[in-house]
Amino acid sequence: MAEVSPFRGWRFNPGLVGDMASVLCPPYDMIDEATQEELKRQNKYNVIHLEAGEGLDWNTSAKEQYTAASNLFDQWRKEEVLRQDEEPCYYLMRHSFPLGGKTMVRIGLIASVGLEDYKTRQILPHEFTQAPAIQDRVWLMESLSANISPIMSIFRDTESVLSQVFKQVMTGTPEFDATDDSDNGTALWRISDSGLQRQVSEFFVNRPIYLADGHHRYEAARQYQLDRHRESEDAKAPNLAHNHVMMTLIAFDDPGLVVLGYHRTLNDVPDDKLARIKAKLNELFDSSPLSGNSDALIEQVDEQGVNKRLLASVDIDGAKMLTLKESAVDPTWGALASSEAWVLEEQVLRPELGDTTLNHLDFMHDHGEAVEQARKGELQMTFLLKPFPLDAFESIVGGGQRLPRKSTFFFPKLPTGLVINRLEGEL
16 A cells, blocks of 8 residues: 655745745746746745756756755755754645636645555556656756655545545644745645544555656656665665655645646648548547637637537637547547547547657647647647546546546646655655
């Protein structure tokens, strides 16, 4: 089973760093060069200095960046910029963010979770990974001996057992409550009461955990763990920190657990193959014309897609709503038939493009840009996808299958820097 445990986290010292919102950053894979530089200017203690290295050029090798980050990490701990809690704790995060004119709130439990081989079916992945990205995270872990950013994971709390615990904890005073210039709010509570800790730990016994975001970080942690095991048989002791990874666990039913659509764009496909791709779309989908700007198009996809399997296509000739024909669904597709991304990639594109499919396919969050470029002919086609339903996600992933790349966009990404998990010694 995946053991969920409290741990002695390292946290920024508000007395030295000032505004806590100014030391947080997005996960590494959301940060480009301009964002990195802006975060560094924002606060000299922003956690981006650990994620990317201090005083180095953007083009410096990853290993050199992380060596510099390790030196800075040691310095910050020595100067008590970062301080370790004296006792193991769970940490409760309240994350508020604006979306569609509303303020959304989600609650996450930051915990140390025992690493498991996927074969045990205790930790459930939903997408495949790429070796270079895993290696990058391994280098960072080897340099710091720490997890800086938590993996976002999901669990089922049908009886609202943990929900009640969380409500109780949040009646207390948070360690901090900060809001940034974009109205993203973050509050953090420590759960140090032994009775509550036991209740939380027992809740997760034999309960599957679904990876939502951070597959590369999880697999890097597994590689880091196995490297330690090869060094010493004693390293397999379950209470050692390197046998665990930091996660933020969010309930499926949390009203702030938001999934947005992840759109596809197609380009550089030879004309004859593009014609056959469009013919295959006509074979599998009923089509109807769409009009309006990009916001109107995505609104129609979201509204009509609640109980239908559909997506929209856009090219220089116009826009269409594509609804999957029931007669076209092959029984062998199983639950994957509910994934428009899978149907598009595996049943339309890959039969024509083969191993080059991903060379022609790109992924975009911004539906406005994707539609605009397709209408101008800068892209051959854009496919607008609705948010992937969580019930379908649970069914497919719980059944041991994986989705195509970028099938889910859990929004927003978790902030990095709330708590840091050292991987040396015991939990």
